[in-house]
Amino acid sequence: MFVNKMPHYEILSEDAIATLDRGWRRIVSEIGIEFVKPEAVKLFEAAGQRVDGDNVFLDPDFILEQVAKAPREFDVQARNPERSVHIGGQHMAFSSVYGPPFVREGEVRREATLDDYRNFARLAQSYSSIDSVGGVVAEPNDAPLDSRHLDMLYATMTLTDKMYMGNVVSGVNARDTLAMTDILFGGRDTIEETPALISLINCNSPLRWDDRMLDAQFEYSAANQPVVLTPFLLMGAMSPVTIPAALAQQIAEALSGIALSQLIRPGCPVIFGSFLSNIDMQSGSPQFGTPESAIGLLCTGQIARHFGLPFRSGGGLNSSQVPDAQAAYESLMTMLPTFLAGTNWVMHAAGWLEGGLVSCFEKYVIDVQVLEMLQQEFTPLEITEESMAFDAHAEVGHGGHFLGAMHTMERFRTCFYRPFLSSSENFERWTRNGSKDTATRAGEIYHQKLEEYQPPPLDEAIREELLDYVNRRRHELGD
């Protein structure tokens, strides 16, 4: 996996952090946070917090005591140990887009299917810069609603050997996810010792955690599986229109969810989540890749480190309807700050289109291209006496060229990152080759990747046990 050893780009002064600190403290203590699950409220009450119905008025120092119990860093195992990831520190793990009901492929935009899900899983398996297919890379609308989480999990577990995300639609789905993970890894003890999945728990911002997400959080935290406590903030709708206010709210929400996880199981792994952008104030539609979201992202990294927590943010977010220039510049407006901030868990790293409504195959390939470039860019230079290559200068002298220099000949195969998608063909050659733009080439690459795809080996007994589980549970769920 990728380790980002470059400096963090931090833009908040100590004064600014102190102001944000006063901000979130007022929110949790004076307004409180709603937890729409009686068991959650009871845990807080038992721990001495003031409760009024679903609302919990939280002592900020109590929150910080709970947060301090969470590990700064932790491992998440994949069934292929070489694909296991480390969450926290300088490590960055990347997963695919999460949640879209639609797919786009060439000129066609349509409802996503289970076959699409499988193809995205194959793509995620194929690219080494992607650490996880994620969770719902595309909603399989043709699979029965109540049991499609089983289909997605089975596809993920058999078509990839990378780590994955847990289903969070309900506590029932979370238990199924854990049960299938037990089968895949050989029992609950194994995954309690080293977690095997990450699950996304979104806040119903502002200041409310809803019952279904909380049900899932209870299951996962109790089983020592990391959850990403993520305020869902589109400034102007779910938070105020000033970035500092959104940041204070984000801290209040994320830390309150993290505190809950620590009450459920002290020491269980958590991730400080961030999903922070803004709406268009005229149309109300969400915007992505905005300057405001980039600023928020840079601040979030610094804030999460301030609290000693690994964090999630970033991705190839954009509002574009097609994988064109806007899709690319908005995505990079988010992905480059994602690296500058040193984000530990990056969701939506590949495939996101149209504000997250669409998983796009071509965009997946474009995003992987950008990801590879950024991983190269965020690898520190080694500046040594030898790297000065004085002999090459002495050999070439004035006005010559280095193409045939000894120094070049020894390094030309590996000296620069070679893009697999970008074209630097001259115009005549590019025209002869069909005048294919980037999206067209990405479509060809995606098809080729699927053709070349080889499923990773899996013990046949485990596969059968998984399939039995899926069939039994589907029957029980009435699908």
Added chain:
Amino acid sequence: MFVNKMPHYEILSEDAIATLDRGWRRIVSEIGIEFVKPEAVKLFEAAGQRVDGDNVFLDPDFILEQVAKAPREFDVQARNPERSVHIGGQHMAFSSVYGPPFVREGEVRREATLDDYRNFARLAQSYSSIDSVGGVVAEPNDAPLDSRHLDMLYATMTLTDKMYMGNVVSGVNARDTLAMTDILFGGRDTIEETPALISLINCNSPLRWDDRMLDAQFEYSAANQPVVLTPFLLMGAMSPVTIPAALAQQIAEALSGIALSQLIRPGCPVIFGSFLSNIDMQSGSPQFGTPESAIGLLCTGQIARHFGLPFRSGGGLNSSQVPDAQAAYESLMTMLPTFLAGTNWVMHAAGWLEGGLVSCFEKYVIDVQVLEMLQQEFTPLEITEESMAFDAHAEVGHGGHFLGAMHTMERFRTCFYRPFLSSSENFERWTRNGSKDTATRAGEIYHQKLEEYQPPPLDEAIREELLDYVNRRRHELGD
């Protein structure tokens, strides 16, 4: 103009800078720099440097003494004082693409004409984020070769009231540029007191300054007009394949050119130039927006500041043949580091396509969009007690929305940057509106901008004097 008050992203350690320092010192003293102009060699010889033909073996400390004479910061006046720029410090000035012989407009790629040049000048005038049309925004192939610099200057001076770049094809062209600038600004004294143009002097890398560029440099430096001394480095061809070696070479070349300017006129303004990317080692074609070029850019800012010099780098560089996803992500791979490095003079900020062979109208609009977003992003947050918007939280409470909150109503018109090109329309609306991708929309905006264009006022007597000069000189030049 834009002032970048955000922190610089610096990635070189003190040890690394010390190593680079030893690197350039060895190059200038042991290999030497060629100056293919006897007057240049004589100046160095008279100053005590060892000379062998065109080659000058330079004492690094002598170079640093000369460099120390150059101003850290300086103003460049535009004929409209509100458009004047400051070069250095936190200031960033942006000019258009420079040099392409072709233009692209929609599906058509063709030779550039003088009319294209004029249209790009109108676009440069129309966008406040662009400080200068630059120099040769498109080569006017339909204008007579020997006098086309006069046509470009006349177009720039009459269609825009922003600062511009000097012609560097020859000493003759430089003198014409200065003479027309004298007319526009009311005499040589005025522009010697506050410079009125910036000129690009490229090194014929490795380690050679050629006669025609040097002829222009002599004219401009003698007239106290800033020159950008720019090593032209495509790693693998004009420099070794290791980034550190290219950086050492870049310092050697830039500082040697700067030292020459200070011998021509001590204290004259200069800019540390950088044009640093790499070739594809299989095809030999130049690549842009590469990870290696981004790393080089970040280092260059730090190096220029180390020597107390304003610097030039960056732009919307890319290799793409069309204004598509690749054009956008490669451009941003350069433009975002351009801001992170705090580049003072940014050439190629708008319009660059196809490795610099093409000025593209749609790309110009796309680049301006990105530029506006980045200028917003690199504006520091103000985090104050008031910005916490606690009252808004108290008003909205849990699970509500902020659309109608008082805090929102007071700020909704200006709270977020509103893009003029990016679309966040929902799919149905976007389809009804013609399913236009970003390049198509950019084409519409470009035509609309040209329709709305109003020429800035210019004293009729000055216009006539300029025209007389152009006509007289064209006749003298035999065109």
